[in-house]
Amino acid sequence: MRAFIIRGFGTKKDSEDHRFDLDAVERDLIQPALAACELTGGTTAEIDEPGSIHADMFALIVEAHVVVCDITVHNANVFYELGVRHALRKKHTVLIKARGSADATPFDIGGDRYLAYDPADPGASVADLVKRINGGLHSARETDSPIFQVLTHLDEADRSQVAVVPADFAAEVARAESAQSRGWLRLLSQEVRGLRFGAEGLGVIGAAQSRINDLEGAMQTWEAVRERKPQDLDANLELATLYERWHGRTADRVFLERSNEAIRTVLAVDALDAKHRSEALALQARNLKTLWRTELEPMATVAERRAAALNRYLLQAYEVYRSAFRASLNKFYAGITTLQMGALLQDLSGQARWRNLFRTTIEAARFQEDLVRELAVLHPIVRLACEAVEDRGEADPEGVWARITLADLDFLESPPEPSAGDIASLCAGYAEALRGAPTFARDSARRQLQLFADLDFRSPAAKAILETLGAQAGGGPGSSAPQAGTAQRTHLVVFSGHTVDLPGTAPPRFPAAAEAAVRALLEKRLRELAADGNGLTVLASAAPGADILAIEACRALGVPSVLCLPMPAPVVAREVFGPYASWLNRFQDVVEAAQDRRLVLHDQARLPDWLQAAGTDPWARGNRWMVELAQAWGADRLTLLAFWDGNESDLSHGGTAEMVRLARASGRFRIDVIDARSVPGP
Structure with a gap:
């Protein structure tokens, strides 16, 4: 949990010229107490990003689980920020004040209890402040804000609406x-x-x-x-x-x-609230539907599936979906799934097993009558809910689901024995609704249509639509990118190796004269890795030295490689290759040859503004990125192939030793080291 500290900065004087070192108070009292309470955070000094400090400050004040405010001296900014906190959050605001201050506590907060500390030894009050913070966090007290104490009808701010x-x-x-x-x-x-x-x-x-x-x-x-x-x-x-x-x-x-x-x-x-209750009930119903579908999987024929489908899971899923939609009629997803499950119940109700779902024959007949009536009422309500979303425009995130739901409604409202024209219209409707839709949305629509086909519910139309969607299949934006998410299963190798030594490097690690020997070792190891027949692919950066040699070796052996650059190639060339002029042309050849098998993390040399305060090195970030890329690839095997001198004490950022540590920490890689110390001399 996070805390925010409201205080003056440096040494401040009260109205009688008594001096108070407020920086020391934070260092010796507030921060130790926060640490003991497992809270992190600070003052506005932690805002390093460009922009409006006021917007960030307000967000920090409202987001914080706990605010500690030092009211030792009269300070307009301190009382202004405290007022913001009291106006927007009901509780967990802790006041502290140095003993001996001549500045009286303002009337508006005069009734609030504060922790008094010794300004000569603020650290002596750490235990008391810890007790005060933990007491507030676990207190059943409704509010510690004088505003909420008086205006009891107010709601506090929604943190999600103010977080920056x-x-x-x-x-x-x-x-x-x-x-x-x-x-x-x-x-x-x-x-x-x-x-x-x-x-x-x-x-x-x-x-x-x-x-x-x-x-x-x-x-x-x-x-x-x-x-x-x-x-x-x-x-x-x-x-x-x-x-x-x-x-x-x-x-x-x-x-x-x-x-x-x-x-x-x-x-x-x-x-x-109704929105979240509806969503939770819909998910609960979806899990019941999942259990229901699981029971159908072993069935080989339509007749067996239809017989198995008529069970309590189907009935329960329908009833919970109906409850979800009633909780919020805007949740058209719950509405369309209620209609789909209800349509299947109605279609299967002619079986003799229908009676077994109910206690009596009368109850079974009454449910069947109610089902027909409810489905007739639901159709126009769900359609109106979808059309309301469409009216909000393309930017609405629910728009794609509304379009799919309207196609689903057209399917359910089509004739049981549709004409060729009806089927063509349905196919066109689904194709348009799913154009550009996320993979999950497309898969969801297909699964439901396949279920209808498997249960022989309007199967000619369902099968025709599935054929149309299959012909239209595509991964969407970026689907051809070589990183994770593709269907290919492979042995993925991340390569990392030392840069070639500059003249005078001591001790030597990769002497330039050893280039041919290193290249031969890399080719030998890559050839061995490729021999297992698992479709080897190599991820590598292009630092001057072992990285470029590895990519060149992959090209010579016909092994697919993906070039991973932490910043654009021209920036890498400018930032890295000044002392390595003889390698620059080779780098440019590698970049040109990579073409669509080139990935770039960031569009400039400096880190993005949001990350500036984190103390991250851009080259170290590139290493972490490659490790995450590899783990997300979906490969059968992951290997880190490192041309490394084995120096465990090397704590430099962005190098091979760091890459080895990252791969080890993930627990997902086999570490394969070519010992740089064993390279024969020229």
């Missing part, structure tokens, strides 16, 4: 999503943790990862959000979906139960 996510951070996430780069988004997910907008930034990344179908990465990101805020509604709802989808990929029932646990967490929230 830097524009350049959001833009980088959007670029990574557009490139369909799982590794880039995973890198951002790691980098944003610990930053002041970390939780909000993780939410932006997690949503992007879900949209490009990186289930594993999205789960890790949203789990990081939930670690900070276990009851976070968005995190639990997203994880409920991701766990169910991962269950569908792995058939591991543990993940379906994790999904149900996340849903129960949401539904247990007191005074849960």
Whole structure:
């Protein structure tokens, strides 16, 4: 959890010229107390990004779980910031004040309790401040704000509406999503943790990862959000979906139960609003539908599937979907799925097993009558909800789902025995609705149509639409990129090696005269790795020396390689190759040969503004990016091939030793070292 400190800076005097070292108070009292309470944070001094300090300051004040405010001396900025906190957050604001200050506490906060400390020895009050902070965090007291004490009807600010996510951070996430780069988004997910907008930034990344179908990465990101805020509604709802989808990929029932646990967490929230209740119920129904579909999988024939389909899971899923839609009629997803499950119930109700779902024959008949009536009422309501979304324009994130739902409605409302013209119209409708849609949306529509076909529900139309969608299939923007997300399974090798020594380098690590010997060693090892028949692919950067030699060796052996540059090639050439003029032409040849198998992380040499305060080195960032790219690739095997001198004490940024440490820490790579110390002399 994060804290924010409101205080004056430096040494300040009260009205009688008593001096108070407020920097020392933070150093000796406030920060030790925050650390003991497992809180992080500081003052406005932590705002390093360009822009409006006022916007950032307000965000920090409102986002903070705890605010510690020093009111020792009269300071207009301090009282202004305290007023912002009291006006927007109900509690967890702790006041402190030095003993002996001649400045009286202002009347408006005169009734508030504050912790008095000794200005000569503020550290002596650490234990008292820890007690005060923890007491506030675990107190059942409704508010410590004089504003909320008087105006009891006010609602405090929604932190999600005031949190400041830097524009350049959001833009980088959007670029990574557009490139369909799982590794880039995973890198951002790691980098944003610990930053002041970390939780909000993780939410932006997690949503992007879900949209490009990186289930594993999205789960890790949203789990990081939930670690900070276990009851976070968005995190639990997203994880409920991701766990169910991962269950569908792995058939591991543990993940379906994790999904149900996340849903129960949401539904247990007191005074849960209609929007989130509807979403949680819809996910609960979806899990029931998943269990229902699982029971159909072993069935070989249509007759067997239709017989097995008529069970309690189908009935329960329909009823919970109906409850979800009733909770919020704007949630057209719950509405269309209610209609789909209800249509299947109606279609299957002629079977003799229908009666077994109910206690009595009368109850079965009554349900059947109610079903017909409810489905007739639901159709126009769901259509209106979708059309309302369409009226909001293309920018609405729910627009693609509204278009798909309208196509689904047309399918359900089509004649049971459609004409050729009806089928052609339905095919065209789905093709248009899914044009440019995310992979997950396309897959979802296909799965539902396949289910209808498997159960012989309007199967001629369903099969025709599936054929049309199959012909239209495409991965969307960036699908041809060589990084993660492709269907290819491979042995992926990340290469890292020392740069060639400059004249006078001591001790020598890669003497220029040893180039031919190093090239021969690299070719030998790559040939051995390629011999296992797993479709070897190599990721490498292009520093002068072993990196360029490795890419040249790949080209000679016909091994596919992907060039990974932390910044554009002209910038790399300018920043790196000044002392290595003899390697510059080779670098440019490597870049030109890479063509569409070239990945670039950032568009300039300096780090993005949002990352400037983190103390990150751009070359070290490039190493982390390559490791994340590799892990997100989907390969059968991962290897780090390193031309390295084995120097474990080398703590420099961006080098081979760092890459070895990163690969080890991931636990996913086999480390294959070509010992630079064993290279024979020229």
